[in-house]
Amino acid sequence: MPAKLRDRFTETHSQYYPLVFSAVHTKVDNVDDAHDICQEVFIKLYEKFDSVENPRKWLYGALRLAVFEYYRRRDPGTDIDDVFNDVSLTFVNGFRDARIVIAEAMEDMVHFDGEEDKTLFDLIAVHNFSYSHTAKQLGLTKRMVEYRYRRIVESILDALKKKGIGHIEDLL
Amino acid sequence: MNGSIRSFERILERFRFREPVPDSVQAHILTTKRRSLIGILKSVDDYSITYGLVLAVYFTTRRMRIRPTVAQSKIILAALALTVLLVITFTIWLVTPQPASRPDTLPQAAVSVTATATATIQQVQADEKMLDEKTAPSVRYRLGVETFTSDFVGVNERKRIADAITNELLRLAGPDRVVRIGVVGRKNVNRVLLGAVERLGDTYIITAKIVDVEKSRVLFSTSESAGTEQEIDTACERIARKAAGHVE
Numbered sequence: 001m002p003a004k005l006r007d008r009f010t011e012t013h014s015q016y017y018p019l020v021f022s023a024v025h026t027k028v029d030n031v032d033d034a035h036d037i038c039q040e041v042f043i044k045l046y047e048k049f050d051s052v053e054n055p056r057k058w059l060y061g062a063l064r065l066a067v068f069e070y071y072r073r074r075d076p077g078t079d080i081d082d083v084f085n086d087v088s089l090t091f092v093n094g095f096r097d098a099r100i101v102i103a104e105a106m107e108d109m110v111h112f113d114g115e116e117d118k119t120l121f122d123l124i125a126v127h128n129f130s131y132s133h134t135a136k137q138l139g140l141t142k143r144m145v146e147y148r149y150r151r152i153v154e155s156i157l158d159a160l161k162k163k164g165i166g167h168i169e170d171l172l
Numbered sequence: 173m174n175g176s177i178r179s180f181e182r183i184l185e186r187f188r189f190r191e192p193v194p195d196s197v198q199a200h201i202l203t204t205k206r207r208s209l210i211g212i213l214k215s216v217d218d219y220s221i222t223y224g225l226v227l228a229v230y231f232t233t234r235r236m237r238i239r240p241t242v243a244q245s246k247i248i249l250a251a252l253a254l255t256v257l258l259v260i261t262f263t264i265w266l267v268t269p270q271p272a273s274r275p276d277t278l279p280q281a282a283v284s285v286t287a288t289a290t291a292t293i294q295q296v297q298a299d300e301k302m303l304d305e306k307t308a309p310s311v312r313y314r315l316g317v318e319t320f321t322s323d324f325v326g327v328n329e330r331k332r333i334a335d336a337i338t339n340e341l342l343r344l345a346g347p348d349r350v351v352r353i354g355v356v357g358r359k360n361v362n363r364v365l366l367g368a369v370e371r372l373g374d375t376y377i378i379t380a381k382i383v384d385v386e387k388s389r390v391l392f393s394t395s396e397s398a399g400t401e402q403e404i405d406t407a408c409e410r411i412a413r414k415a416a417g418h419v420e
Contacts, residue, residue, distance in 0.1 A: 010242050011241065013209050017205050018198075018202075022197070031200055035208065039212060042212050043212055043216060095187075102187055102189070103189070125181065127190075133202065137201070139233075139234030139235070139237060139238070140239075153180050154176070
């Protein structure tokens with residue numbers, strides 16, 4: 001791999017490793033296994049890095065497969081849907097629609113000032129990282145993390161308002 | 173605003189968007205990130221010690237809330253390496269005792285001055301040697317002959333007597349052995365032949381003695397008489413023959 005590409009891979013790994021590890025850990029609930037799966041996923045990314053356009057999406061896709069493989073090695077009869085059961089199916093009617101709206105808002109990149117903002121948001125909002133740990137992971141100050149997270153949440157709430165969810169408390 | 177954030181997070185919880193990771197795992201991720209990357213690069217044979225140092229700089233600076241790119245980390249590492257090298261070199265230079273300056277290590281100007289001084293000294297030494305050869309032949313002229321003293325004959329006659337004895341000694345002992353005092357100083361000879369001319373009636377009595385200059389001791393003494401001025405030369409030859417044995 002050319003030096004410049006390797007440098008980019010290093011920066012990509014540094015940015016997404018916490019997210020991938022967290023996502024895997026929530027599925028396997030074991031630090032050592034999560035570490036092994038992460039290694040496997042990032043080695044695959046290294047091998048295909050030149051052709052990967054969106055590393056975050058690629059990594060989420062690859063980790064699903066890796067986790068599925070992990071379970072299948074343990075139990076060949078494992079169904080992927082059992083591992084990655086779509087929780088949205090557990091919601092019905094209006095709640096289901098509301099979940100879809102929120103999910104779309106959270107995925108809409110207009111709320112984020114780049115991929116790093118998205119990582120920051122996912123770490124705090126989804127994986128419940130503390131501001132302090134998030135700051136250390138991303139090389140930011142705690143105040144900066146707090147400020148950026150607040151700005152993202154405000155932007156998402158504004159988007160939800162525009163989609164008809166005026167009072168977020170109504171969803172609770 | 174904190175209330176909105178809390179409400180938003182409660183909604184995420186309510187709609188099961190949250191997949192919380194324990195604090196211990198968060199800390200684990202932080203501590204294993206660099207090791208994980210190194211493991212990946214090693215497994216694909218794309219790792220070197222130098223790149224490991226670059227990664228150390230990259231991750232360390234990020235912990236310090238400085239966020240260089242990997243390329244910038246390489247520059248920082250190079251600057252650090254250069255600084256360390258300079259510090260080590262300077263320390264060695266300070267600690268190591270300086271060798272004494274030798275002529276071949278002197279600056280060009282100093283070399284020039286030294287060469288000039290050396291040449292001058294050599295010239296002076298050569299001149300002194302030549303001067304010594306001319307004015308201080310004490311090593312070779314063992315015996316110096318002084319002009320004789322007398323109250324009865326003139327200075328020219330006394331000089332002539334001394335010259336006659338000198339010439340005869342030169343003939344007998346060799347040209348390097350005898351010299352006239354006056355041509356060289358008394359201090360430049362080991363022994364001095366001196367004497368006096370007296371007159372008793374028509375007879376001249378020539379007395380000569382050889383004195384050791386260093387010991388101030390008379391080594392030899394003789395006297396000859398001459399009835400006429402012509403016999404004076406013969407008397408001088410006799411004195412010279414007797415004194416020749418004391419030249420050494």
